[in-house]
Amino acid sequence: MDISVVNALTYDDFVKIFGNVVEKCPLISAAIWSHRPFKDLADIETHITEFIDSLPDSGKEGILRCHPDLAGRDLQSGTLTHESQEEQSQAGLTTLDSAEILRMYRLNSQYKERFGFPFVICARMNKKADILRQLSDRLQNERALEREQAIEEVKKICSLRLHNIVLSDIQTKL
Ligand code: 2AL
Numbered sequence: 001m002d003i004s005v006v007n008a009l010t011y012d013d014f015v016k017i018f019g020n021v022v023e024k025c026p027l028i029s030a031a032i033w034s035h036r037p038f039k040d041l042a043d044i045e046t047h048i049t050e051f052i053d054s055l056p057d058s059g060k061e062g063i064l065r066c067h068p069d070l071a072g073r074d075l076q077s078g079t080l081t082h083e084s085q086e087e088q089s090q091a092g093l094t095t096l097d098s099a100e101i102l103r104m105y106r107l108n109s110q111y112k113e114r115f116g117f118p119f120v121i122c123a124r125m126n127k128k129a130d131i132l133r134q135l136s137d138r139l140q141n142e143r144a145l146e147r148e149q150a151i152e153e154v155k156k157i158c159s160l161r162l163h164n165i166v167l168s169d170i171q172t173k174l
Pocket of ligand 1: 085
């Protein structure tokens, strides 16, 4: 996909295609639309990163709260977004046994109790054992550090989703 194709998209089509590069946060795509024309994919990513970084802590936590739990209720009930379903599946979270599901559920609950937002990690870059280990480790963090770490994971997820869109045929998404 050429960047000129992206720059030629209508606002509605742009948000339709890029609206979920940050999970359930189409506002971010709507906001960066103001920066068209984009130089390249990296330019889009930079604008998204700058937008996220410019948010107050409450906005960053809002972004985190838009993420589904890993191996949580949405996965069990089939209500994940298409992107999240693929990511959780690649990390091996769709084939957990009942003991692993319970462990994940307990750690996710402790984490949310402590921080007030869900644990977020780039599932595509981690396998289930790493996810469980990092969930357990990051539970020990201070809130401010943890918020920043989680937001860095959101940026990684976003970057991979952007690349996926560019690799795929944009026409099939319209
Ligand atoms: C997710 C998700 O939906 N995809 C991903 O990579 N991580 N969720 C999460 N809570 O970390």
